[in-house]
Amino acid sequence: MISPYGMEIVENCLTCKLRAERLFCDLPPAALQSFEEIKFTTAYPEGATLFVERQEPRGIFVICRGSVKLSVSAPNGKVMIVKIAEPGEVLGLSATVSGRPYEVTAETLDPCQVNFVKREDFLRFLKNDVQVCFKVAQQLSEKYHNVCNEIRALGLSHSAAEKLAKLLLEWTAKNGESAKTEPRIKLRLTHEEIAQMIGTSRETVTRLLADLKKHEILNARGSTLVIRNQAALREIANSN
Amino acid sequence: MISPYGMEIVENCLTCKLRAERLFCDLPPAALQSFEEIKFTTAYPEGATLFVERQEPRGIFVICRGSVKLSVSAPNGKVMIVKIAEPGEVLGLSATVSGRPYEVTAETLDPCQVNFVKREDFLRFLKNDVQVCFKVAQQLSEKYHNVCNEIRALGLSHSAAEKLAKLLLEWTAKNGESAKTEPRIKLRLTHEEIAQMIGTSRETVTRLLADLKKHEILNARGSTLVIRNQAALREIANSN
DNA sequence: TGGGCGTTGTGACCGCAGTCACATTGGCCT
DNA sequence: AGGCCAATGTGACTGCGGTCACAACGCCCA
Numbered sequence: 083m084i085s086p087y088g089m090e091i092v093e094n095c096l097t098c099k100l101r102a103e104r105l106f107c108d109l110p111p112a113a114l115q116s117f118e119e120i121k122f123t124t125a126y127p128e129g130a131t132l133f134v135e136r137q138e139p140r141g142i143f144v145i146c147r148g149s150v151k152l153s154v155s156a157p158n159g160k161v162m163i164v165k166i167a168e169p170g171e172v173l174g175l176s177a178t179v180s181g182r183p184y185e186v187t188a189e190t191l192d193p194c195q196v197n198f199v200k201r202e203d204f205l206r207f208l209k210n211d212v213q214v215c216f217k218v219a220q221q222l223s224e225k226y227h228n229v230c231n232e233i234r235a236l237g238l239s240h241s242a243a244e245k246l247a248k249l250l251l252e253w254t255a256k257n258g259e260s261a262k263t264e265p266r267i268k269l270r271l272t273h274e275e276i277a278q279m280i281g282t283s284r285e286t287v288t289r290l291l292a293d294l295k296k297h298e299i300l301n302a303r304g305s306t307l308v309i310r311n312q313a314a315l316r317e318i319a320n321s322n
Numbered sequence: 323m324i325s326p327y328g329m330e331i332v333e334n335c336l337t338c339k340l341r342a343e344r345l346f347c348d349l350p351p352a353a354l355q356s357f358e359e360i361k362f363t364t365a366y367p368e369g370a371t372l373f374v375e376r377q378e379p380r381g382i383f384v385i386c387r388g389s390v391k392l393s394v395s396a397p398n399g400k401v402m403i404v405k406i407a408e409p410g411e412v413l414g415l416s417a418t419v420s421g422r423p424y425e426v427t428a429e430t431l432d433p434c435q436v437n438f439v440k441r442e443d444f445l446r447f448l449k450n451d452v453q454v455c456f457k458v459a460q461q462l463s464e465k466y467h468n469v470c471n472e473i474r475a476l477g478l479s480h481s482a483a484e485k486l487a488k489l490l491l492e493w494t495a496k497n498g499e500s501a502k503t504e505p506r507i508k509l510r511l512t513h514e515e516i517a518q519m520i521g522t523s524r525e526t527v528t529r530l531l532a533d534l535k536k537h538e539i540l541n542a543r544g545s546t547l548v549i550r551n552q553a554a555l556r557e558i559a560n561s562n
Numbered sequence: 563t564g565g566g567c568g569t570t571g572t573g574a575c576c577g578c579a580g581t582c583a584c585a586t587t588g589g590c591c592t
Numbered sequence: 593a594g595g596c597c598a599a600t601g602t603g604a605c606t607g608c609g610g611t612c613a614c615a616a617c618g619c620c621c622a
Contacts, residue, residue, distance in 0.1 A: 177467075
C-alpha cells in the first residue's frame with residue numbers, strides 16, 4: 083500500500099472503520115459498492131488546493147482524513163474562512179448538484195485523504211438510488227444549517243470579542259470538551275486565520291486573546307488553549 | 323372560489339400557469355398529482371408568521387403568491403433579515419429534510435398564498451420518487467448558494483455604503499432592470515428593514531441614501547428609487 | 563381636517579476596532 | 593549554534609458608524 087505524506091490510505095469504503103460515524107459514508111452495501119466503482123482515492127499534502135471559488139464544478143470530494151479550510155474571497159483579495167471541514171464531510175456537493183460554480187475555495191490544512199467523484203458519475207449515482215439521493219439532501223440541509231449559524235454569528239454580534247468568544251466555545255463543543263471544568267483546545271490556525279474566520283483584523287485577535295488571558299478566562303500552553311472560565315466566556319459570547 | 327385578502331386562489335398545481343418557471347413546481351405530472359394530494363393550500367394576510375426560528379419543523383411551505391421575509395434573531399432581540407422569498411420558493415425545506423429546527427423566522431410581507439405539506443407526508447413523497455428527491459437536492463443547493471453569497475456580501479465588505487450598494491444592485495438585477503439606463507426599483511422595505519438586511523443601523527441607511535441622492539447617483543420618486551448612475555454604484559459596491 | 567403614529571431626516575458625541583509601524587518571539591532548517 | 597522568516601505582541605492614531613435625542617414629514621382614519 084502506498085503511503086504518501088505519512089498517511090495510511092483507506093483503500094475501500096466498505097471496510098472503512100470510520101464508516102458508521104459518517105453521514106455520507108454510511109450507505110447500504112449495494113450503493114457503497116457502486117460508489118466504490120466511481121470514486122478516485124487521492125492523497126494531498128498540506129496546503130494543497132482541491133478547488134477554487136467560481137470554478138466550474140468537476141465533482142465532489144469526500145474527506146476521509148485530514149481537515150480542509152473553506153474560504154470565500156473578494157476581488158480585492160480579502161479572505162473570509164467559512165469553515166474547517168473534517169473527515170466524513172462532502173465538499174463541492176451543492177455546486178455539483180446544481181451545476182453552479184463552486185462557492186468556496188478548499189485548501190488542505192493537513193495531509194489529506196480524499197475520495198473524488200466526477201460530476202457526471204455522481205449525478206448518475208444519485209439518480210439511480212432514492213436512498214442515496216435522500217442522504218445527499220440531508221447533507222445539503224446540514225450544510226445550509228451550518229451556514230445559517232455562520233450568518234447568525236457574523237451578523238448578529240457587534241463586537242469582535244463576542245465573535246471570538248463564540249468561535250472558541252464552538253471549538254470546545256466540537257471537541258467534546260465543553261463538559262470538562264477546564265476544556266482544552268488545540269489551536270490549529272494562526273491569529274491571521276482566526277481573524278479571517280470572524281471578520282476582523284489579526285491585531286484585534288492578538289489583543290483580544292491577550293485580554294482574555296489577563297482576565298484569567300484563558301490560558302495558553304504552547305499552541306493549546308485552556309479555558310479556565312467557561313461561564314465568563316459564554317457571558318461575552320451572548321453579551322448585549 | 324374563496325378569495326380572502328384580495329387574492330385569487332390557485333386551486334390546482336397541475337393547471338397553475340406559473341408552474342413552468344418555478345423549479346419546484348415543475349414536476350412530472352404523476353408526481354404533481356401526488357403532491358396535490360398531500361398539500362394544503364392556505365392564504366395568509368400581511369404580517370402573518372409562517373414559522374419561527376428554533377421551532378420543530380412541521381413541514382414545508384411553497385410560496386405561490388406574495389413575498390415572505392426570512393430573518394434570524396439573537397437572544398437580545400437584534401434581528402437580521404436573511405432574504406425576501408418570492409413565489410416558487412420552498413421554505414422550511416432544509417429543516418424538514420434534516421429534522422433540525424427551522425433556522426429562520428418566516429413572515430409574510432404581502433397577502434400570500436402558500437401550499438403547506440406536513441413533514442411526514444413530504445418525506446414519504448420524497449422517498450417515493452428519485453426525480454422529486456433530486457429536485458429537492460437542487461433546491462437545497464440553490465439555497466446554500468444564496469446563503470454563501472449573503473456571507474460574502476456580509477463578511478467581505480467593511481463599509482456600510484458598500485453593502486448598501488451591493489443590495490441595491492442585487493435588487494435591480496432581480497427585477498431585470500439592470501440593462502436599462504436608469505433602472506427603477508420599488509422600495510418595499512423601510513429603512514429599518516434595509517438596515518437589518520445589511521447589518522447596520524437605521525440612521526446609517528437614511529444617511530447613506532441621502533448621500534447617494536446628493537451625488538446624483540440615486541433619485542427618489544415616492545417609494546420608487548431611480549438609479550441615475552449605475553456605474554458609480556458598482557464602483558462603491560466593489561470599492562476597496 | 564386634525565390628531566396620531568410610523569417613518570424619515572439630521573446633529574452631536576464617542577467608542578470600537580482597523581491601520582500602520584515596529585519590536586519581539588519562536589520554530590525550523592542548514 | 594546561528595540565522596531566517598513567520599507569527600505574535602504592542603502603541604498611537606483615526607474614522608466609521610452606533611447611539612441618543614429630536615425635528616419634520618407623510619399617511620391613514622375617525
